[in-house]
Amino acid sequence: METIQESVPDKSVPVEPIVASSMSATPVPARLSLPPKGACWYCEKPLDSVRRFCGKSCADSFDEEAEYNR
Numbered sequence: 001m002e003t004i005q006e007s008v009p010d011k012s013v014p015v016e017p018i019v020a021s022s023m024s025a026t027p028v029p030a031r032l033s034l035p036p037k038g039a040c041w042y043c044e045k046p047l048d049s050v051r052r053f054c055g056k057s058c059a060d061s062f063d064e065e066a067e068y069n070r
């Protein structure tokens with residue numbers, strides 16, 4: 001019996017820093033105002049408690065949908 005390992009995002013993958021950027025002049029992407037909920041906001045994949053998305057592709061996809069729903 002082989003153990004099927006789920007592919008886990010590498011820890012070296014850059015994660016967006018948790019910063020209070022609401023005071024900056026740069027528009028804040030919708031996803032940055034979301035609280036980390038322990039799962040990917042886009043695909044619901046379980047994550048650690050500080051991340052919102054399992055990867056950049058999910059974050060990007062979420063952003064795209066947020067744009068359309070504006």
Ligand SMILES: [Zn+2]
Binds near residue numbers: 044
């Ligand atoms: Zn995801």
